[in-house]
Amino acid sequence: MSAVEINPREGERPLITPEGIDLKVRIASAGERASAFMIDAALIVGALIVLSLLSLGGAILTKARGVEFVAVIWLLGAFLLRNAWFIVFELGPYAATPGKRALGLRVAARNGGRLTAEAVFARNAMRELEVFLPLSFLFSGGAQGDVSSWTWLLGVTWSGIFVLFPLFNRDRLRPGDLIAGTWVVHAPRRALLRDLAADSAVDSDFTFSRIQVEAYGVKELHVLEDVLRQNDRRVMRAVADRIRAKIGWVEGPDESDARFLSAYYAALRGRLESGLLFGKRKRDKFDRS
Amino acid sequence: MATSPLKSQSFRAEREWDWRRLDGLLTRVQEKSVASLTDEELVSIPVLYRSTLSSLSVARAISLDQGVTAYLESLSLRAYLFVYGVRSTPAERIGRFFARDWPAAVRGLWRETLVSAALFALGAVVAFLLVRHDAAWYYAVMPGEMAGGRDPSSSTAELRNTLYGGNGKDGLSAFAAFLFTHNAGISILAFALGFALCLPTVFLLVYNGVSFGAFVALFVSRQLGVEVGGWLIIHGVTEILACILAGAAGFRIGWSVIFPGDRARQEAVADAGGLAATAMVGVVIMLGFAGLLEGFGRQLIEADAVRYAIGLATAVMWGLYFYLPRGGRRERR
Numbered sequence: 001m002s003a004v005e006i007n008p009r010e011g012e013r014p015l016i017t018p019e020g021i022d023l024k025v026r027i028a029s030a031g032e033r034a035s036a037f038m039i040d041a042a043l044i045v046g047a048l049i050v051l052s053l054l055s056l057g058g059a060i061l062t063k064a065r066g067v068e069f070v071a072v073i074w075l076l077g078a079f080l081l082r083n084a085w086f087i088v089f090e091l092g093p094y095a096a097t098p099g100k101r102a103l104g105l106r107v108a109a110r111n112g113g114r115l116t117a118e119a120v121f122a123r124n125a126m127r128e129l130e131v132f133l134p135l136s137f138l139f140s141g142g143a144q145g146d147v148s149s150w151t152w153l154l155g156v157t158w159s160g161i162f163v164l165f166p167l168f169n170r171d172r173l174r175p176g177d178l179i180a181g182t183w184v185v186h187a188p189r190r191a192l193l194r195d196l197a198a199d200s201a202v203d204s205d206f207t208f209s210r211i212q213v214e215a216y217g218v219k220e221l222h223v224l225e226d227v228l229r230q231n232d233r234r235v236m237r238a239v240a241d242r243i244r245a246k247i248g249w250v251e252g253p254d255e256s257d258a259r260f261l262s263a264y265y266a267a268l269r270g271r272l273e274s275g276l277l278f279g280k281r282k283r284d285k286f287d288r289s
Numbered sequence: 290m291a292t293s294p295l296k297s298q299s300f301r302a303e304r305e306w307d308w309r310r311l312d313g314l315l316t317r318v319q320e321k322s323v324a325s326l327t328d329e330e331l332v333s334i335p336v337l338y339r340s341t342l343s344s345l346s347v348a349r350a351i352s353l354d355q356g357v358t359a360y361l362e363s364l365s366l367r368a369y370l371f372v373y374g375v376r377s378t379p380a381e382r383i384g385r386f387f388a389r390d391w392p393a394a395v396r397g398l399w400r401e402t403l404v405s406a407a408l409f410a411l412g413a414v415v416a417f418l419l420v421r422h423d424a425a426w427y428y429a430v431m432p433g434e435m436a437g438g439r440d441p442s443s444s445t446a447e448l449r450n451t452l453y454g455g456n457g458k459d460g461l462s463a464f465a466a467f468l469f470t471h472n473a474g475i476s477i478l479a480f481a482l483g484f485a486l487c488l489p490t491v492f493l494l495v496y497n498g499v500s501f502g503a504f505v506a507l508f509v510s511r512q513l514g515v516e517v518g519g520w521l522i523i524h525g526v527t528e529i530l531a532c533i534l535a536g537a538a539g540f541r542i543g544w545s546v547i548f549p550g551d552r553a554r555q556e557a558v559a560d561a562g563g564l565a566a567t568a569m570v571g572v573v574i575m576l577g578f579a580g581l582l583e584g585f586g587r588q589l590i591e592a593d594a595v596r597y598a599i600g601l602a603t604a605v606m607w608g609l610y611f612y613l614p615r616g617g618r619r620e621r622r
Binding site: 015019021093094095109113114117121185187189193273277 | 295296301305316319322342345351353354355357360363365366369370373374382390542556558559560562565566567569570
């Protein structure tokens with residue numbers, strides 16, 4: 001493993017698997033956590049509305065006599081829905097609620113070990129305190145007006161502290177994560193992109209001298225890779241001109257920028273990778289070690 | 290330019306098939322279910338996961354193709370989360386919770402349970418004595434909305450009516466609903482506030498005991514002691530035990546925040562949290578059960594003897610369920 005970090009990404013944290021490999025996870029930002037929760041909340045509210053309509057139908061069918069019973073069903077249903085929703089989904093093979101899934105997020109154990117069901121229970125039991133309890137406080141206070149304004153203020157402060165809690169720690173943990181020893185990380189599905197060097201390895205129109213392929217380092221190689229993958233003609237033109245000027249390459253009569261760039265990419269990568277095999281990592285163009 | 294492919298290219302060509310196979314299996318698990326895999330495929334996942342991890346180490350060392358390293362990082366993470374994910378199905382999990390985890394968590398909290406029971410009892414006894422001594426204390430310690438029109442100015446007949454008002458449901462069932470949400474709120478608060486270094490939990494437990502003691506004292510002063518006992522015990526055993534356990538769970542978390550011992554504070558809190566949360570899930574279940582007893586049982590059963598019998602039966606039931614030593618099976622994690 002190279003000791004030199006190329007470009008540590010924002011929010012990246014080490015996650016050492018039991019096999020001893022650092023997977024370098026990216027933790028979810030507070031904004032992503034909030035939008036994931038909003039999506040889940042919207043889905044739960046949708047399900048609640050369906051449940052309410054069904055209950056209402058039941059109440060009408062059974063006349064007034066069954067109203068209390070229907071109310072109990074509704075209360076229990078709502079309780080189960082808002083708790084079981086998170087727990088069941090996070091216990092599933094995807095380890096994420098639909099909201100988290102939509103954003104490519106998953107729940108993982110902070111210590112790199114197995115995510116236990118206790119942890120999932122714990123992090124979602126705390127959600128009851130962080131979100132739903134203060135919410136019910138607010139609504140009951142607003143609706144009945146029998147809760148003193150001090151209690152109401154306390155409820156607002158309470159939920160404020162809990163809702164904003166993730167903003168005040170490095171790993172964006174909510175109290176539930178803290179208690180459960182979990183965090184929420186990015187685990188999107190990524191496609192395996194084609195190897196750019198494979199396209200042009202046999203392009204015999206381009207032969208670069210040793211000095212020409214030693215002009216740049218790994219950092220520039222990665223920028224070049226991004227440019228080639230984006231495949232924007234104007235950007236490629238500008239980059240190709242810069243490289244030609246730097247290495248003193250004379251543009252041939254019918255050479256295209258794309259062909260030149262991918263040939264140079266392949267040559268540069270070959271050069272840098274053979275350096276790697278000898279333990280030399282040329283970080284960027286200023287690295288003269 | 291060299292015509293032979295780069296080392297990183299032949300590396301990729303040799304292993305790409307395995308990566309794609311693992312990718313396909315994971316995608317199937319996530320989009321359908323684990324059950325959609327054959328046994329052979331399921332067994333191959335950990336093997337493919339480890340070979341992908343080793344590919345990742347190699348790729349980081351020899352390849353400068355960001356496409357490959359990024360892909361391997363994401364694939365390894367997805368496989369890691371599956372291989373080290375939650376193993377049991379929700380149904381198994383719920384079964385285990387009732388069979389073992391819940392009572393084990395409650396037993397694990399026995400020290401905290403004693404402390405929080407003592408605090409509750411302290412509040413109750415003090416309030417009882419105060420109100421017996423001078424009825425005016427009742428107004429001082431009982432929150433207005435909690436009393437539900439029952440205070441020392443009500444006549445004995447009125448008070449008796451509140452205890453046996455089964456057919457005049459209006460006042461009582463609303464009061465019962467209020468008491469339930471009130472107690473559930475208190476329990477959850479007692480647990481959550483443990484996070485804030487135990488002190489608020491102490492306050493809440495004592496305060497809850499105070500309301501209880503004052504309430505009983507009022508009825509005892511009108512020679513309704515036995516009757517109010519029946520009215521309370523039918524659900525109170527479960528409800529008060531739940532309150533005390535919630536306080537105990539809060540203490541455990543608060544204690545680990547203050548005194549993490551020789552571990553890192555975050556680690557100690559996470560550990561205490563697992564146990565306390567398990568107990569808390571149980572507390573919510575107990576409060577639901579208490580709510581049923583209160584809402585239905587108490588409305589339908591008016592005989593004091595039956596009320597006492599049910600109350601004592603629940604006491605015995607919880608006692609056996611939580612504290613009966615169960616030998617045999619060793620814990621398996």
